[in-house]
Amino acid sequence: MAGNSYGTLFRITTFGESHGEALGGIIDGCPSGIALDLEAIQLEMSRRKPGQSAIVTQRKEPDDVQFLSGIFEGKTTGTPIGFIIPNTNQKSDDYSHIKDNYRPSHADYVYEKKYGVRDYRGGGRSSARETASRVVAGAIAKQMMPDIKINAYVSSVGPIFLEKPYQDLDFSKTENNPVRCPDEESAVIMEEYIREIRKQGDTVGGTVTCVIQNVPVGLGEPVFDKLHAELGKAMLSINAVKGFEYGSGFCGAKMKGSEHNDLYNTDGTTRTNLSGGIQGGISNGMDIYFSVAFKPVATIMQKQESLDNQGTITEMTGKGRHDPCVVPRAVPIVEAMAAIVLADFYLINKTYNKNI
Numbered sequence: 001m002a003g004n005s006y007g008t009l010f011r012i013t014t015f016g017e018s019h020g021e022a023l024g025g026i027i028d029g030c031p032s033g034i035a036l037d038l039e040a041i042q043l044e045m046s047r048r049k050p051g052q053s054a055i056v057t058q059r060k061e062p063d064d065v066q067f068l069s070g071i072f073e074g075k076t077t078g079t080p081i082g083f084i085i086p087n088t089n090q091k092s093d094d095y096s097h098i099k100d101n102y103r104p105s106h107a108d109y110v111y112e113k114k115y116g117v118r119d120y121r122g123g124g125r126s127s128a129r130e131t132a133s134r135v136v137a138g139a140i141a142k143q144m145m146p147d148i149k150i151n152a153y154v155s156s157v158g159p160i161f162l163e164k165p166y167q168d169l170d171f172s173k174t175e176n177n178p179v180r181c182p183d184e185e186s187a188v189i190m191e192e193y194i195r196e197i198r199k200q201g202d203t204v205g206g207t208v209t210c211v212i213q214n215v216p217v218g219l220g221e222p223v224f225d226k227l228h229a230e231l232g233k234a235m236l237s238i239n240a241v242k243g244f245e246y247g248s249g250f251c252g253a254k255m256k257g258s259e260h261n262d263l264y265n266t267d268g269t270t271r272t273n274l275s276g277g278i279q280g281g282i283s284n285g286m287d288i289y290f291s292v293a294f295k296p297v298a299t300i301m302q303k304q305e306s307l308d309n310q311g312t313i314t315e316m317t318g319k320g321r322h323d324p325c326v327v328p329r330a331v332p333i334v335e336a337m338a339a340i341v342l343a344d345f346y347l348i349n350k351t352y353n354k355n356i
Contacts, residue, residue, distance in 0.1 A: 001115070001125065006234065006237070006340065007028075007029070007340060007343075007344045008344055008348060009029045009344055009347040009348055009351065010027070010028075010029045010030065010141065010144075010340065010343040010344040010346075010347050011027070011028040011029050011344070012025055012026070012027050012028075012133070012134065012137040012340060013025060013026045013028075014130060014133035014134065015133075016084075016085075016087075016125075016130065016133070017119050017121070017122075017124040017125050017127065017129075017130075018087070018119075018121060018122030018123055018124060018125075018127030018129040018130075019087065019119070019121035019122045019124070020087060020119075020124075021086070021087060022084040022085060022086045022087055023084070023085045023087065023129065023130065023132050023133050024082070024083055024084035024085060024133060025082075025083060025133035025134075025136060025137060026080050026081065026082050027070070027080065027081040027083075027136075027137050027140060028080050029344075029347060030070065030076050030078070030081055030140060030144065031076065031078060031144070031347075032075070032076055032077055032078030033075055033076065033078075034075060034076040034140075034143060034144060035074055035075050036071060036074060036075065036076060036140065036143055037143060038065075038067075038074075040139060040143070041065060041136060041139040041140065042064070042065060044135050044136075044138065044139040044332055044335075044336070045063040045064075045065060045085075045132065045135055045136065045139075046063070047135075047175070047329075047331065047332040048063070048131065048132060048135045048329055048332045048333060049061055049062070049063040049132075049329075050129075050323075050329070052178070052329075053178035053328070054178070054195070055178050055179070055191060055194045055195060055198070055324065055325065055328065056178070056323050056324075056328060056329055057322050057323045060088075061087065061088060062088065063085055063132055064085070064086070065083050065084075065085055065136055066083060066084050066085070066086070067081065067082070067083045068082040068083060068084065069081060069082040070082060076140075081140065083133075083136055085132050085133065085136070087129075097316065098120050098316070099120050100308050100309050100310075101306045101307070101308045101309075101314060101316055102306060102307045102308070102309070103298060103299060103306060103316070103318070104298060104304060104305070104306060105295075105298035106123065106126070106298045106299070107123065107126035108120065108123075109307070111124070111125075111126060112309070126239070127239070128238075128239040128240065128326065130239070131238060131239065131333045131336075134333060134336050134337060134340070135332055135333060135336045137336065137340055138332075138333075138335060138336020138337060138338075138339040138340050139336065139339075141336075141339035141340050141342070141343035142335075142339045144343050144346070145339070145342060145343060145346060147214050148212065148213070148214050148215055148342060149212070149213040149214055150210065150211075150212050150335045150338050150339055150342075151171040151174065151210070151211050151212075151213075151335070152174075152208050152209065152210040152211075152331045152332070152334040152335045152338070153169070153171065153174045153180055153181060153182050153208070153209060153331060154179050154180045154181045154187075154190065154206060154207070154208055154209075154327045154328060154331060155181070155206075155207050155208065155209040155291060156206050156207040156327075157179065157190040157193055157194060157204060157205075157206040157325055157327060158193055158197070158204040158205065158206065158325075160186065160189055160190050160193055162181060162183050162186045164183060166209065166211050166289060169182045169183060170182055171211075174331070177191065178191060178328060179191050179194070179327075179328050180327075180328045180331045190206075194324055194325045197324050197325065198324035200302075201300060201301030201302045201318075202296075202300050202301075202302060202324070203296040203297040203298075203299070203300055203322070203323070203324050203325060204296050204324065204325050205240075205242075205293070205294050205295045205296045205325070205326075205327070206293075206294055206325055206326075206327035207291050207292060207293050207294065207327065208291070208292045208294065208327055208330050208331055208334045209289065209290070209291045209292075210289065210290055210291075210292070210334050210335065210338055211287055211288070211289045212277070212287065212288040212289070212338060212342070213287050213288075215277060215283045215285065215287075215288055215342065216283065216285065217268075217282075217283060217284055217285040218282060218283060218349055218353060219282065219283040219342065219345040219346065219349055220278065220280075220281045220282040220283055220345060221281070221345070221348060221352075222280060222281040222282065223281070225281075226278075226280075226281025226282075227278050227281055227282060227283055227288075227341075227345060228246050228276070228278045228281065228290075229281065230341050230344075230345070231244070231246065231288075231290060231338065231341050232244045232246075234337040234338070234340065234341050235290070235292045235334065235337060235338075237337070238292070238330065238333055238334070238337060239326075240294045240295050240297065240326050240330075241292055241293065241294055241295075242293045242294065242295045243292070243293035244290065244291070244292055244293070245290060245291055246276040246278065246288070246289065246290035246291075247273070247274055247275050247276020247277070247278070247289070247290075248260060248274040248275075248276070249276075249290075249291070252274060255274075260274050261274075262274055262275050262286075268284075268285065269285065269286060270284070270286055273286045273287060273289075276288055276289055276290065277289065292330075292334055294326050294327050294330055296325075297322055297323050297324065297325070297326055299318040299322045300318050301317065301318050302317065302318070303315055303316070303317050304316065304317075
């Protein structure tokens with residue numbers, strides 16, 4: 001299997017399966033001398049871990065990170081940072097019923113056809129549990145760039161949308177509810193909706209919006225490595241993501257140029273920010289904001305038709321511990337991937353840009 005690494009200078013390679021002994025990763029390119037707050041890294045893991053509330057999967061994993069290399073006396077050494085996250089609460093028997101069956105809209109069928117074998121226990125490498133390693137790398141990337149603020153939050157669940165612009169939100173309230181929506185009224189409605197969907201044995205999708213502030217001018221490498229292109233790739237690599245838009249997004253396609261252009265102030269800032277903080281693939285110093293769409297979890301606790309490895313249509317019902325809606329736990333994953341992208345471009349900029 002190729003495709004287990006992301007980044008150019010700041011590079012993360014992940015390994016492990018959902019029901020294997022452990023997940024883990026190697027981070028290359030992290031500069032030496034960075035004092036790491038290990039508690040802050042563990043806090044990020046706690047935001048992503050399963051079993052944290054009644055509206056997520058009830059698999060109980062502490063997701064304790066064990067660093068193996070690259071850190072000495074609390075600081076990075078400049079050598080590869082190796083780490084593992086032990087799996088402690090596997091219930092592989094929950095998946096024995098799909099050993100010979102392909103779940104609809106899962107990776108089961110394509111994995112077996114591509115590799116000739118698949119780890120059916122929790123989806124193996126295709127499980128969203130793989131993202132735990134990304135959160136470790138993202139937490140370290142955040143500490144590389146302490147002035148840059150990255151805040152993601154749930155902006156929709158199913159048909160329920162948070163209509164307020166991000167400028168009217170208090171990001172400090174995002175962690176005050178299990179949905180991770182910084183608007184209290186919307187959060188209550190979203191949580192009730194997720195609970196009802198769960199009672200039905202069904203699942204629902206949603207969107208996560210991310211706002212990145214205090215980004216310096218100049219991050220991004222046109223032509224093929226534009227900042228928004230890499231952010232899009234990073235977000236689309238997250239399990240269950242079906243869409244990405246930044247700035248004005250698809251709404252911008254309905255506008256006229258006279259409406260859409262961001263006019264300048266004398267200091268180089270812009271009066272509006274429909275560009276989403278990126279112009280020509282390069283950060284312009286304004287807030288970067290984007291939204292990521294997540295599909296409903298494919299495993300549902302209802303009877304549905306499936307295909308077995310003999311080519312027969314069969315009936316199956318989902319089992320095991322699954323999220324009725326992934327977006328609350330996806331918030332720290334979106335932040336992590338955004339941080340990894342920015343850390344990579346930050347190092348590239350320092351290496352190649354003579355103007356800094």
